[in-house]
Amino acid sequence: MVYHKTEKIIEKQQSRKRKILNAAREILAEKEMGSTSIKAIAKRAGIATGTFYLYFKDKDALIDVLLKEIYKELLDIIKKERAPFTNGFDKLEATMKACIDTFMGKKHLAKILLDLSPQNNTVFNTKFSDIINDLISFTKIDLDELMEQQLIPEQDTLVSATAFVGAFREVILYWINSDEPLDIDLAYKTLINFNMRGLGKN
Amino acid sequence: MVYHKTEKIIEKQQSRKRKILNAAREILAEKEMGSTSIKAIAKRAGIATGTFYLYFKDKDALIDVLLKEIYKELLDIIKKERAPFTNGFDKLEATMKACIDTFMGKKHLAKILLDLSPQNNTVFNTKFSDIINDLISFTKIDLDELMEQQLIPEQDTLVSATAFVGAFREVILYWINSDEPLDIDLAYKTLINFNMRGLGKN
């Protein structure tokens, strides 16, 4: 005799999976990041530790899903904000603004995507640097276009893209970990100008 | 009856402490950074695990000494390279060049000082971000001076300094972790130009 899940059970299980993911997000985003234990996550999700393993193969599987999920959220926002523009500089600026707004609005997301306080967890490290490399690649595409159109001087666009992302990341992390700057407008403008000038925009 | 160490023994012990520190450097600089265990360090240093505790109170003490040591090495180099210059831009450029040369020459040093693959080791995290914050502070001093002299436009110098260091760090780490760029000259010039233009140098 084979039993089938009822609609209600399916929903309950989906909700549980969501609860686990949210609990993990919360805990990952928290200050010391020391307590990213399955026990802690399970507890916060309101389930027994063993139950976790009914929903995820192991800890790595959770991190994989989690990172993919929040990375997709970010990309969707960026995509949406870039859509109105065709000019390369405008697109880059829109990207930066979208990121700043998103990260400052959802600091937990920034903490997870930009900060690297991985355990000695290999999977996390790998996934994480994949994301940063992705962001660099996307930026490089814009830069190659701008250089093609001779709107920025001859340069190693991979290096510029890396510097661009690095500058951005360091500043956002600084804001996340310490306090936000007093004069937010000036700070925003400084960061965006720094990167735009860095590329060689006149 | 109290015995006194002979010269030979003192030397042997100093050499052992050095060996431990070097072993720790090597292991910390290694790819996956998973095996920064005392056992591994002791093994590489050619001593028993228990012996480690005759030379360092605990793991934190080792990390403390280690980071201080290599940070000092870097600062000494920077200081020396900056010495000939008085102009703010020149000093900044000298700093960058010194760092690039040092880091590319001693990649293990870069890996430890710039990369952050800390365990969930609180001490390491703290010491580490202290160093980065230090570098940002030093840069800010230069920028304040330049802004004072109206050589760069009005800006939030803390933000610029942070962006400056972030851009730099991301690029160096990229070079360390992947391969160095094909056209090194162009790459160097791109990085330095990016940062100098970013500040608003005409």
Add this chain to the structure above:
DNA sequence: GCAAAAAATGAATATTGGTTCAATTTATAA
């Protein structure tokens, strides 16, 4: 309501890595 199946539980197990310590080896000073 009942028996089989599925899901959930959390104590037990396994693993990893820091630290200790009784036993051993080496060094000192007469």
Add this chain to the structure above:
DNA sequence: TTATAAATTGAACCAATATTCATTTTTTGC
């Protein structure tokens, strides 16, 4: 050379966490 101090060793201990599994609870289909 010998008695004692100091240094070294590495197995044992401990703590923290990921993972498993025998037991219990809930759900399903009748």
